[in-house]
Amino acid sequence: MTKSCYRNSRLEVLHRTGAALASVGALDKATMRDLDAFCLTEVEDLTGADIRALREREHVSQGIFARHLNVSAKLVSDWESGVKRPSGPSLKLLALVRTKGLAAIA
Structure with a gap:
């Protein structure tokens, strides 16, 4: 990923760490989905x-x-x-x- 889609750099590090843990089986899919939702840029309706x-x-x-x-x-x-x-x-x-x-x- 060349452009960051994270709300800030700390959340990017947290998400990448979670992804690494998930890749070795130390983090389950449900927890990773929750981490995705927490770390990625929020989408709100715009007027x-x-x-x-x-x-x-x-x-x-x-x-x-x-x-x-x-x-x-x-x-x-x-x-x-x-x-x-x-x-x-x-x-x-x-x-x-x-x-x-x-x-x-x-």
Whole structure:
């Protein structure tokens, strides 16, 4: 993994240690799933205003923002106006941009 998807560096170390323990059988799958959920970037629903504020914080147009997210500029516009809501991978990418900045997915 080249780009970190962890909330911070300490949680990255914790998760990697847990993964190493799981690989040798010292940690069960259920515990590893709990560790995954705890360490990885949280995904929250975002409102249109949240998405617009996030884009403006990064000082990019809807088109450039859309390009980074691999979606259309129309979709970003629809998100910002509340016509549609992001979900799945798009919501995860938005969460990463929110916590780490646009450079994290560039």
